[in-house]
Amino acid sequence: MRLIVARCEVAYTGRLSTRLPEAVRLLMVKEDGTFMVWSDGGGLKVKPLNWMTPPTVVEPDGEPPGRIVVRKRAGRTEDVLEITVHELLSDVTHDMGEALGLEKDGVEAQLQAELADRPEALGDGLRLVRREWATDIGPVDLMCRDEGGGWVAIEVKRVATIDAVEQLVRYLERIRLDPATASCTGVLAAQRFKPQALTLARARRIRCVEVSLEELRGEREPELTLFGA
Template sequence: MRLVIAKCSVDYVGRLKAHLPLAVRLLLVKADGSVLVHSDGGSYKPLNWMSPPATLRTVAAADSELEEGVVEQWIVQSTKQDDKLIINIYEHVHESSHDLGTDPGLIKDGVEADLQRLLAAQIELLGSGFTLVRREYFTAIGPVDILARDANGAAVAIELKRRGDIDGVEQLTRYLELLNRDPLLAPVRGIFAAQQIKPQARVLAADRGIECLTLDYDTMRGVDDSASRLF
């Protein structure tokens, strides 16, 4: 990654036009060909940018007739369309390059696999007397996140989501229709469990006879004591 702090103006020319007047900014040139223009504010969003694939051509003042005061011009051209990002640099403040290597990618905390693992280990959160049959219970249309039995020995299918919406309820409905064809399991009821459940999903679940359960992820992984909260 190439980092350049420079006093510059920026023009975006193409499907739309945009202009950034003269100011000191951070220019990022990434290995994937993208170029981003940042200020010292505005959070993480760049003021302007060119997405890859793109080419960067540098024009020096000595090689061309640039505007007065411009020491270097960057022309960032999209290779997919006619859009251009034109950066006129009036003063270089700092420049450095760094090889960041291959990024392993974002590993999200609290994904459905984590919720599944924690709920399987704390199956009593579903209610007193619940026992785990297995995680990832296979069906012909996909695996049910958790299959359990309640205190009366009845089978219960649990579908887990980080954010529960109507699609999740529909998914669990399909699982229940299939599981209830199995004489060794039927009758099977469903529990739709998530960290957040949308009101529309709750209404649909109630209409389908499916129970909703809101999971407190921090409490489940032992980093928050819900009993000691004031609110």
């Protein structure tokens, strides 16, 4: 990885056009060809001011002179990042070797897996029939049956937005076309609910259940929050 600190201006043209006035910035060039421009503040926090993902071509390869140009083919057009260097303050390269990937735990997939193991957390007597139940517009996360044998389609989200409600409604439309599942009801399960989602869900007769990984894993008492009827 190469780290260049320089007083410079930056111009980008591609999907849009941007310009950065002269200031001291960090130019970060990763081994894979990723190129990024960072400032110390300026509103953006975790996102670079400008960037280009591989495959990139950087000119020139050697000492940074007055100008660095990064290019990339993007369909029929070309993306160009043009850096005018006014003063070079630092230029170091570090060999960082191989890096193993990031292990994650707690994303939506885990939530779905836990709910598949304990569907009763979403309603008394619920039994799992299938994960990823196919419809012709995509799979519903969980398909269950309740105590009375009724079908229940379940959509799982980390954060439930208005779009999640619409998505489940679309699935239900399709599922109910089949006489065998014509009376299927819908449940939206999420760690967090946006108010608009709750409002729309009520109008669409979707039941909402707030869940948490800790509770599902039995680390906490299940203080189930049910919205709507």
